[in-house]
Amino acid sequence: MAKILVTGGAGYIGSHIVNLLGDTNHEVIVYDNLSTGRKESVVAGELVVGDLEDLEKLENLIVEKKFDACFHFAGSIIVPESVTDPLKYYNNNTNNTLNLLNLCIKHGVNKFIFSSTAAVYGMAEGGICSEDTVTVPINPYGKTKLMTEWMLEDIAAAHKDFEFVILRYFNVAGANVDGKVGQCSPLSTHLIKIACETALGKREKMSVFGEDYETKDGTCIRDYIHVDDLAQAHIDSLNYLLKGGESTLCNCGYGHGYTVKEVIEVVKNVSGVDFVAEIGPRRAGDAPVLTSKAEKIGKVLGWKSKYDDLELIVRTAYEWEKQLN
Ligand SMILES: NC(=O)c1ccc[n+]([C@@H]2O[C@H](COP(=O)([O-])OP(=O)(O)OC[C@H]3O[C@@H](n4cnc5c(N)ncnc54)[C@H](O)[C@@H]3O)[C@@H](O)[C@H]2O)c1
Structure with a gap:
């Protein structure tokens, strides 16, 4: 101990x-x-x-x-x-x-x-x-x-x-798969939390910062x-x-990423709500792509991922957000 x-x-x-x-x-x-x-x-x-x-x-x-x-x-x-x-x-x-x-x-x-x-x-x-x-x-x-x-x-x-x-x-x-804990901060700037809040009507709409990046749909790619x-x-x-x-x-990280639009699409599917995601200008300092090379952690610490699944990440975040006051 x-x-x-x-x-x-x-x-x-x-x-x-x-x-x-x-x-x-x-x-x-x-x-x-x-x-x-x-x-x-x-x-x-x-x-x-x-x-x-x-x-x-x-x-x-x-x-x-x-x-x-x-x-x-x-x-x-x-x-x-x-x-x-x-x-x-x-x-x-x-x-x-x-x-x-x-x-x-x-x-x-x-x-x-x-x-x-x-x-x-x-x-x-x-x-x-x-x-x-x-x-x-x-x-x-x-x-x-x-x-x-x-x-x-x-x-x-x-x-x-x-x-x-x-x-x-x-x-x-995301949030704990057993629903015991999750993200509570009211001022979060995290995309999945903001999209879940918008789907639940806690926000009127959300913004997408730029769709003119050199990525498959023009929005930034991140490793969730x-x-x-x-x-x-x-x-x-x-x-x-x-x-x-x-x-x-x-x-x-998981060593691969999703675009902002892909994430929003999954939140819309999981929630069943077609909420407003307005396209705005780029935000200063956003790299087009930021994903990890993620081999070292497995080799050195023996870590293995269990939840490398965007739908599950969104579902746990959404279920948590739903019960949060
Ligand atoms: N959330 C992310 O995506 C992310 C990404 C990279 C790194 N991090 C790092 O992970 C850590 C935890 O982030 P999080 O998302 O859980 O943030 P969080 O704001 O939810 O948690 C921070 C905690 O620290 C406490 N705290 C802050 N200042 C304190 C102080 N001076 N004395 C005592 N307690 C204090 C807060 O009350 C809070 O409980 C941070 O160091 C953050 O930089 C977070």
Whole structure:
């Protein structure tokens, strides 16, 4: 049994990992300020409500619990907001993570699993990214995530007992297949959530940002990964580190993508609603194609996908959204 700290475990992705951790014998403590998360989403373990900025509270918890490992989900995640309010992102994503890492090193929390993002690749040439693709983030959000990756690499080089797994998520979507947890954030910019909200009449209409890209139907292509598959990648990462695995970095995606129009079509089919999706101009900073090369995670962590099925992703997202107030 290990003692696990989960920052941001009341949020969308963290709550799915906590749900899976509930099936293990590990002791799980979620540390979350509930800024975008909800206490009802913590379906296993114990919730400690606190902010990463409250270093005294965080340090007391780390000293008391003597954690073996930390999953770090807490952060600010809205790309356009990071452009208009970069300081929020450098503070919450970079500064607060630096403080957390300081405490981890000080108190011997030596296994660290970090939520990174495909946004670190920026406008990657050709749009298909392996872990070796050059990282040139084009917005403050992506830069803050890359800064944490660099911190982790340097810390692990200097502290021989410290090991990390960095997971670069592509487009996370869907909800738990058993309906226990799902995405709750009211300000989400995620396509599948917005399309489901529109199908359910929670929004009047939605926008498609550009249909003049060089793709099969002119709309952007993204690699959508089901959140339960992503959650399993975290459990695999934890097991890998607990067995003595070396620090590593893996993409989390299925290695293929769908256009925006294809996704909207599936949401219309699943919901049975022909909602309005207006074609608008391109949005600054959108790469035409962003999909993963996804072999490494299977080879290194032993991860296997179970839910690589757009219809299932949409159906779980839609069913979750339907019961959400
Ligand atoms: N959702 C995606 O598609 C996606 C893609 C790539 C990477 N990520 C990364 O995954 C992580 C989780 O994302 P999510 O979609 O679950 O977002 P989310 O907003 O649902 O979850 C973030 C959680 O962190 C908490 N939090 C934020 N700041 C905090 C602070 N200072 N102190 C304590 N708690 C704090 C929030 O209350 C929330 O519960 C983030 O680090 C994000 O950058 C997400």
